[in-house]
Amino acid sequence: MAQRHATIIPRLLAENEQALLRDWVASQKKSGALGSGQISEAELADNSHRLLSALRGGAATEQFEDVEAPVWDQSRTVLEEVSRSRATLGLTPAETATFVFSLKEPLFALLRQEIGKDPDRLAEEIWRATLLLDKLGLYTVEAFQKNREDIIRRQQQELLELSTPVVRLWEGVLALPLIGTLDSARTQIVMESLLEEIVTSEAEIAIIDITGVPTVDTLVAQHLIKTVAAARLMGADCIISGIRPQIAQTIVHLGLELGVVSKATMADAFALALRQLGKAVVDRGPARQEV
Amino acid sequence: MAKRGRLVVEKGETIAVLSSDDVVRVRQAVRARAIEAGFGIVDQTKLVTAASEIARNTVDYGGGGTLLIEIVREGARRGVQLTFSDNGPGIADLKTAMTDGYTTGGGLGLGLSGAKRLSNEFSIESAPGKGTTVTLARWKL
Amino acid sequence: MAEIPVLKIGDSLLVSIQVDMHDRLAMELQDDLTNRIVAERARGVMIDISALEIVDSFIGRMLNNIAAMSRVLDAVTVVVGMRPAVAITLVELGLSLTGVQTALNVDKGLALIRKAIGGQEGALGRREG
Numbered sequence: 001m002a003q004r005h006a007t008i009i010p011r012l013l014a015e016n017e018q019a020l021l022r023d024w025v026a027s028q029k030k031s032g033a034l035g036s037g038q039i040s041e042a043e044l045a046d047n048s049h050r051l052l053s054a055l056r057g058g059a060a061t062e063q064f065e066d067v068e069a070p071v072w073d074q075s076r077t078v079l080e081e082v083s084r085s086r087a088t089l090g091l092t093p094a095e096t097a098t099f100v101f102s103l104k105e106p107l108f109a110l111l112r113q114e115i116g117k118d119p120d121r122l123a124e125e126i127w128r129a130t131l132l133l134d135k136l137g138l139y140t141v142e143a144f145q146k147n148r149e150d151i152i153r154r155q156q157q158e159l160l161e162l163s164t165p166v167v168r169l170w171e172g173v174l175a176l177p178l179i180g181t182l183d184s185a186r187t188q189i190v191m192e193s194l195l196e197e198i199v200t201s202e203a204e205i206a207i208i209d210i211t212g213v214p215t216v217d218t219l220v221a222q223h224l225i226k227t228v229a230a231a232r233l234m235g236a237d238c239i240i241s242g243i244r245p246q247i248a249q250t251i252v253h254l255g256l257e258l259g260v261v262s263k264a265t266m267a268d269a270f271a272l273a274l275r276q277l278g279k280a281v282v283d284r285g286p287a288r289q290e291v
Numbered sequence: 292m293a294k295r296g297r298l299v300v301e302k303g304e305t306i307a308v309l310s311s312d313d314v315v316r317v318r319q320a321v322r323a324r325a326i327e328a329g330f331g332i333v334d335q336t337k338l339v340t341a342a343s344e345i346a347r348n349t350v351d352y353g354g355g356g357t358l359l360i361e362i363v364r365e366g367a368r369r370g371v372q373l374t375f376s377d378n379g380p381g382i383a384d385l386k387t388a389m390t391d392g393y394t395t396g397g398g399l400g401l402g403l404s405g406a407k408r409l410s411n412e413f414s415i416e417s418a419p420g421k422g423t424t425v426t427l428a429r430w431k432l
Numbered sequence: 433m434a435e436i437p438v439l440k441i442g443d444s445l446l447v448s449i450q451v452d453m454h455d456r457l458a459m460e461l462q463d464d465l466t467n468r469i470v471a472e473r474a475r476g477v478m479i480d481i482s483a484l485e486i487v488d489s490f491i492g493r494m495l496n497n498i499a500a501m502s503r504v505l506d507a508v509t510v511v512v513g514m515r516p517a518v519a520i521t522l523v524e525l526g527l528s529l530t531g532v533q534t535a536l537n538v539d540k541g542l543a544l545i546r547k548a549i550g551g552q553e554g555a556l557g558r559r560e561g
Contacts, residue, residue, distance in 0.1 A: 146367050188520070192333060195516035202536055226523045233519040233529075235512070235536040235544075311454035318452070318486065336486055336517040340525060343488040405489055405525045 005121055007128055010060040012110050013052060023106035024048055031098045038089045047099065051078045055132075064128045067135040076139060083143035087151065093141045100137040104130065160189045166197040173273045174203045174236075175266065179212035187223040191230050198234045205273040206231050209266050211242030221256040228260050237276070241269035298372075299364040302327075308346050308375065309355035317346040317358055321373065328362050328371050329431050338371060338429045341409040344402035345375045345425050353377030353423055363428070370411070370430035378422040385417060436461050438468050444476035444545050445469065446538065450483045458494045465498055469505050476545035477502045480538060482513025492527040499531040508533065508548045512541040 013020065025045055054075040061071045068076075079100070086096040107129055115121050164186070167175040176194055180186070194206060208227065213220065228238040240262040243251075251258070263269040274280065306320055307313060321342040325335040342358075349356045356377025363372050382388045389403050403425075407413040410427040417423035435457060439446045445468055447461070465477060479495065481487065487495075499509040510533045514522075522529075533548070535541040 149367050188333065191520050191523075192516065195519060198536065199516060202540070204536075204540075230516075230519045230523045233514050233522060233534050234516065235534050235540055311456075314454065315452045322485070332517045333520050336515075336521045337524060340486045340488050340521050343486060343490075347488070347490055402489060405527065408526060409521065409524055 005124065007059060007062055007064075007125060008111075008114065009107075009125065009129060010056050012107075012114060013056040013059065016110055017052060020106055020110065021045065021048055021052060023109070024052075024103050027102040027105045028098060031102050038091065039086075047078065047082050051075060051082075051100075051103075054078050059132070064132045067132070067139055072136075075136060076143075079136060079140045080143045083140055084147050087144050087147035093144045096144045097137045097141050100133055100140050104133055107133075160186060161193070164190050164193050166193050168197075168201055168203070169207070169270060170274065170279075172202065172204045172277055173270065174198065174201065174206045175209060175270075176206060177209045177212060177242075177266075181215075182210075182213055182220045182223050184223065187227060191227050194227065195230060195234055198231060198236045204236050205276060206236050206238045207266060207269040207273060208238055208240050209242040209269070210240060210247070211244070211266075213242075216247050216250055216256075218254055218256065221251070221254070221258065225259060228258070239263060239269040239272060241266045297365050300361050301364055301369075302362045304360045306358045306360070307355075308349045308358050308377075310350060314343060314346045314350060318343055320358075320360055321371070324360050324362055324371050325429075328369050330371070330429070331431075334429060334431065337409040338373075341406040341427055341429075342373055344406040345373070345427070348402045348425075349375050349377050349379075349423075353379035355379075356422075365430075368430050370428050372412075372426065372428040374424065374426045376422065376424040381419045381421050381423055382415075382417040383419050385415065389415075436464075438464060440468075440472055440474070441478075441542065443472075443474055443549075444478055444542065445472065445474045446478045446480065448480040448483065453491060453494070458490070462494065462497055462501065466501050466505070469502060469507050475507050475549045476542075477507055477509045478538065478541045478545065479509065479511045480513050480541075481511060481518075482515065482537075484518065485515070487514070487518050487522055487527075489525070489527055492522070492529060495532055496530055499529070503531055508545050510535055510541040510544050512537055 025041065025048055028044060028048070029041070054072075054077075058072045058075055063069055063071055066072075082099055083096055086099075108126055111122060111125050111129070115125065163179055164176070167177070169175045174194070174197055176190065178190065182190070197203065198206065208224065210216065210224070216224075224240065228240075231238050238260050240258060240260055241264070243262050243264055250256075261272065263272065302324075304320065304324070306317060308317055318339050322335055322339050325338050330338065346358065349358075354377060356375060356379070359374040359376075361372045361374075363370055389407070403415065406425075406427060409429075411430050412428040413426070415423065415425045435451070436447060436449065445465065447465065451457070453461075468474065469477065477498065479498065484491070495509075495511060502509045509531065511529065512535045514534065533544060535544045
């Protein structure tokens with residue numbers, strides 16, 4: 001390649017900041033970076049201003065290839081924030097990346113204005129700028145994806161936690177009605193919730209109700225057995241309730257050994273729990289005639 | 292930051308694992324890194340317990356060695372990777388060594404198979420006279 | 433004298449494990465406990481592990497050993513105060529505490545011991561850990 005010249009991009013960014021900012025914001029609006037009105041122009045101008053400052057610092061070091069390098073840390077931070085806010089607002093990755101790509105038009109215009117008479121040099125500078133902005137644009141999309149994934153993961157977690165409530169049925173008796181499939185991720189949450197509640201309520205019996213669990217196979221049985229074992233280490237015995245006739249058959253056919261007392265209904269399990277704790281339900285007096 | 296394949300190593304730290312006291316130090320250091328990587332209490336406990344198992348093996352059977360603790364990133368997920376290495380006698384029969392030996396009480400099997408169960412990733416290289424290297428990792432999802 | 437204090441409560445012994453155990457300390461504790469069970473004619477041994485952040489196979493072996501020795505001396509061993517994260521990890525680790533009963537705290541542990549030794553002489557129907 002021909003003799004490399006020092007880049008003039010930092011100087012251009014510094015000297016033409018206002019004009020560049022104005023043209024860039026206009027270019028962004030034209031290419032839809034404002035979405036459908038979710039972003040205010042003021043916010044857009046602020047984001048743009050911060051990125052320009054960060055770019056100026058990075059460009060001065062002449063390192064245009066590796067955007068992971070420390071000199072671009074500030075730029076990446078701005079882009080991460082922009083991605084995060086765009087992701088939360090529900091904008092598309094394309095709308096978000098436009099933030100970066102639309103800087104090309106005004107920047108190239110500036111370069112052409114400044115060194116248009118020297119085609120070799122112009123080509124070199126446009127190449128540098130393109131390289132940098134492309135990589136930053138891609139980084140923005142990646143950051144956007146990551147944020148979306150984080151949001152989804154957080155929602156999944158909340159959903160998991162909501163669907164595993166631990167109920168205090170009586171003093172010393174907990175009930176854990178499981179709804180849905182019991183996979184290993186779910187089992188972890190179940191174990192944590194159950195054990196924490198055992199500590200808080202000093203429960204000695206936990207009724208795990210599986211009425212809402214569609215299938216019980218070897219894996220599900222293993223998860224149940226682990227949960228029971230963990231509860232026992234905390235000094236609590238478990239009763240499994242909600243065993244449907246089909247489930248009972250499956251358990252026998254698969255040769256599964258749950259290792260605990262199991263009952264068909266939670267009512268039966270609760271009655272057993274009370275007996276175990278030495279408690280009884282008694283009639284208080286003459287019953288009414290009506291049934 | 293260094294890149295190794297798809298792994299980005301964010302931070303690394305090496306500890307000598309030579310005595311029982313070092314096993315304690317290993318637990319504390321691993322706990323600190325796990326917290327830094329954003330692990331919840333259960334994941335922390337699993338990782339530290341796995342580390343304790345391998346650290347004890349390194350001291351008791353490997354004649355002492357080192358531990359490299361790294362916080363790593365792969366795509367969206369972050370985790371902690373532990374690499375234990377020693378120049379001890381090595382393990383002749385890895386398969387037997389990795390079999391569950393809890394009921395027989397004592398020996399290498401307990402530590403290795405248990406640590407493997409507590410980790411998301413686990414690999415071991417060992418041969419007689421060549422020492423042993425155990426690498427395990429746990430991810431925060 | 434071991435570094436870990438052993439207290440007498442009724443006809444039980446109570447040990448609180450506070451520090452990180454290493455081989456020598458573990459051996460000393462096992463020796464000390466065995467001696468004390470005989471000396472005090474203890475019928476129960478309660479090990480409080482509420483201060484332990486992890487229980488690995490080494491500690492697990494120690495607990496199993498203590499339980500085995502106690503049983504030979506006709507004493508019941510109860511482990512109390514296990515932290516939830518430790519319980520979950522132990523189950524995942526696959527370590528089974530054989531011959532060790534578990535309770536949530538010291539009070540419940542004492543109740544458990546009382547119930548266990550309150551049975552007939554030679555009654556062996558106990559829950560395994």
